[in-house]
Amino acid sequence: MLKHPHSVLRTSFLLTSLVVILTTGCGKFEVKDPPADQILSIRNSGQSALSTTPDAPPLPLPVVPKSEIEKYFQKPTPPAPKTISPKKMSSKKIGPLGLGFAELADPNVDPYTSFSKLRYLITNQPYQCSAEFVGGSGDVLMTAAHCVFSNDLHVWHSSFNTYLQFDQGTYTKQFDWECVAIYSGWAQGQWPLDYAFLKLRGSSPKALGLGGSYPTQWRSVGYPSNYYGGQRLTHIDGTNGGNGGGVIPMAQNSFGKGSSGGAWLNGSIAIGLNSFTVKDMPNTMWGPAFDHQTTRLYEYVLNGCNGDQRGSSTESRSERIAKYPRDQVVIESDSAKVTYGPQITQKEGSLCSCNGGRDVFMKNDMDFPYLVEYLENQFSVSGGGGKTERKTIQLAPQKTTFLGCTQGEIGKQSCEQARTFSIESMRRIQITEDQLGIRTLQSISPQYCAEKCTSTSSLGYCFKIGTSGQALLKQLAGFLSHTINKQPMDGVVATVNELVTELGGDPDKVGNPCNRSAFYRFGDLISNEGVDCRVTSSALSNSPDALRISLVSPTQTFASPAAPLTKDASRKATANLALFKTRSNAPVLEYYGPPTSDTLNSLYGGVVVAVERNQGQLIVTTENGCAAGDE
Incomplete structure (x- = not known):
């Protein structure tokens, strides 16, 4: 088997060669090209070893x-x-x-x-x-x-x-x-x-x-x-x-x-x-x-690989998916570019004076505050060695903050120093209010989601998927801590063949839009040949507005077992928890179909932070919120 190279990559957006439409129960498939x-x-997303x-x-x-x-x-x-x-x-x-x-x-x-x-x-x-x-x-x-x-x-x-x-x-x-x-x-x-x-x-x-x-x-x-x-x-x-x-x-x-x-x-x-x-x-x-x-x-x-990537198509993903019949499942080679939440942007330097230098900003267009961890890579423009600093910033709603210059510094004449910036992780800050009217700011975390999703008063804090998403959430269950040390097949999101089988189709009659191969290990990584893969469920049976859930898995998806609980951890959290510590190697869970999809994603969707088995549910923590489905 060919061994895929494992430089640390962050996939920005990928919609490659095939889309497979699976109609559950009848085995019919349609293949078409994206724009x-x-x-x-x-x-x-890291500092490469220069050869x-x-x-x-x-x-x-x-x-x-x-x-x-x-x-x-x-x-x-x-x-x-x-x-x-x-x-x-x-x-x-x-x-x-x-x-x-x-x-x-x-x-x-x-x-x-x-x-x-x-x-x-x-x-x-x-x-x-x-x-x-x-x-x-x-x-x-x-x-x-x-x-x-x-x-x-x-x-x-x-x-x-x-x-x-x-x-x-x-x-x-x-x-x-x-x-x-x-x-x-x-x-x-x-x-x-x-x-x-x-x-x-x-x-x-x-x-x-x-x-x-x-x-x-x-x-x-x-x-x-x-x-x-x-x-x-x-x-x-x-x-x-x-x-x-x-x-x-x-x-x-x-x-x-x-x-x-x-x-x-x-x-x-x-x-x-x-x-x-x-x-x-x-x-x-x-x-x-x-x-x-x-x-x-x-x-x-x-512009640092930022901006509109859709091409001539003005149709949103929700609009496109909403056109499919309720019983169709969509499998496509696609990596999510999460556009809800803070983004790094650049523009021609008005603050930065060096020739070719650009101003870099962190922009939050959302109505919620965020806690953002980002990497600042510093290096010499002459090609010498550099260093990486990990920084944290709390960003208020509708707020833009200047991060630095791609070349040089404000107020300094030297243009030898250059920088790149990339988001490492983010957490939406949830504002809650108790019966006495006391407001509390708390960032979304696995402990927070475990408490909210097992509470009888979870409305507004945890999105309940129910039984309809079992086939999809089962792929995330493979990351739970008791499977981490097992064979690779039990440690990563499934192959395309497994996905098609789980969704009721015949893998021998389907192409492989994601080019997924068998799994193999490379050091601590559990990996898969091919490209990132998105599976979008049929409309959830308990959803009157044809809501679908969508799971994206990178080829190098891996998780770590949760650390032992401390006395400060939520009483509802258990050790049966897997954490995705690296944003570039984490799955993405999203919601599509109804006009409210953008709102749902901003409240509950995004890059997956953790998955936990708790009281018969799979609880998924994303950068933006919590979701729970029956296992």
């Missing part, structure tokens, strides 16, 4: 049958995107090369100063691609989407290391990564969307611009293994093959493996990149035609 312009991203060995095998160039790309020829060439200006690039024009003759490019001379080698892991095996910095901030890297996400394995790559101006084993700077984003269309194998952007921790002094106007001739740059062994930056001039549509051929470009992701240049503007070759078409490289979607994805990553 191609849905943004998918993952976040590095001191930049060399790795070059990633082979994809070879595509001509029949597969002919469908794109029928579409008009998309309109050019708005141009993103380069950063500190010389305006001096580069001279022409002989068409089809590969030559050395000097990484110390513009526009080659922003080119880099990108090293990463695919199922624990190292590979490398070509990449380049783009845009005015100097901290956004562009490469091919197939260099960050594998369609055949349906997994994200990991441990991204960037080596600026790589040349025969040397480089000027090395960078860790903050987040990476692609479009859902790439996860579905759409070649016009074979591009990706990464937000890095640190910035390049110079960066290319970004555009999409195609002249009759342009230049390709990268680290192809068939020239100089992939050890030296190489450039080659070619001509526009001119088929139009969503993909563009560059004739006379003979680059081989390792060149994936290397930019196509028109002066200092990146107008495309090396993506794939077509069978029986030698010396021709193909690439995606850049358009407004390209700059949209760039701007999303520039």
Whole structure:
């Protein structure tokens, strides 16, 4: 079995290739694709171990049958995107090369100063691609989407290391990564969307611009293994093959493996990149035609992988799910981006004075106060070592607080220090009032939920799911403390086959939208190949408004047994409790269907903090509230 790499990732939102609709009792399934312009991203929530060995095998160039790309020829060439200006690039024009003759490019001379080698892991095996910095901030890297996400394995790559101006084993700077984003269309194998952007921790002094106007001739740059062994930056001039549509051929470009992701240049503007070759078409490289979607994805990553990810669809998840018949169960590859509760946002620096620096805020648009724990990663822009600080803040309702600058500090001239910020955990603060009118502020906790969900006066404090959610809540029961030390099958959310069986379907007749494999251990982690998986129940039988519950499980979901109870713990809490201490490795429980879904999620849904077996119920504590269902 392939071993999935285990860098610490926080999944931002993922709606990938398939949605399976299971109609309970009849075994009928429908498979459909999500919107191609849905943004998918993952976040590095810790400090990665930077590899001191930049060399790795070059990633082979994809070879595509001509029949597969002919469908794109029928579409008009998309309109050019708005141009993103380069950063500190010389305006001096580069001279022409002989068409089809590969030559050395000097990484110390513009526009080659922003080119880099990108090293990463695919199922624990190292590979490398070509990449380049783009845009005015100097901290956004562009490469091919197939260099960050594998369609055949349906997994994200990991441990991204960037080596600026790589040349025969040397480089000027090395960078860790903050987040990476692609479009859902790439996860579905759409070649016009074979591009990706990464937000890095640190910035390049110079960066290319970004555009999409195609002249009759342009230049390709990268680290192809068939020239100089992939050890030296190489450039080659070619001509526009001119088929139009969503993909563009560059004739006379003979680059081989390792060149994936290397930019196509028109002066200092990146107008495309090396993506794939077509069978029986030698010396021709193909690439995606850049358009407004390209700059949209760039701007999303520039903003720290924050913002609207839905694409052209304005339909909410609740609206979409509400259209399904009451007896249908929905299984899809999807990771929840919890949008209720405090969020980290960025904007162009008005407080931060460093070039490319952005102001970072913690924003709470909710009507409740929150206690938020967040990580501040500090590092040198020159690529040196850094440190991580864990901080806590109490955020009032409708309140925004300034956290810091992505580069530099307020009132200080030095711009050497850079920062990234990410939420580690949060708790809604519940305000209660006793019979005497005394108000108490208490953050949501397993002890609080155990007391409220076993109380006869739980109304408003604990959402009672009843018996309808048993098939779904059973997946959470596998995390309870008495199963933690058993085999992996008993320690994580189920495989897709188990889920389908539990929901009354035949797994032999269903595709695997989440690509879940058998379980295995990696150190203390219990893991699963594939992508994050969402299961949304049929309408609850005790709900007159077609309410459904939805459980998302990351591939690396794991829990810890609860510590022994102390005399200060709630009398209702028991030791039969499992805690999810890491937000990125915790399930998400949500509610969908009726118009009140947003309210229900803000009161009871969100990232799961704990699950407990208590008095015949499974009590689930989330960051926002409590829920209980019959086991």
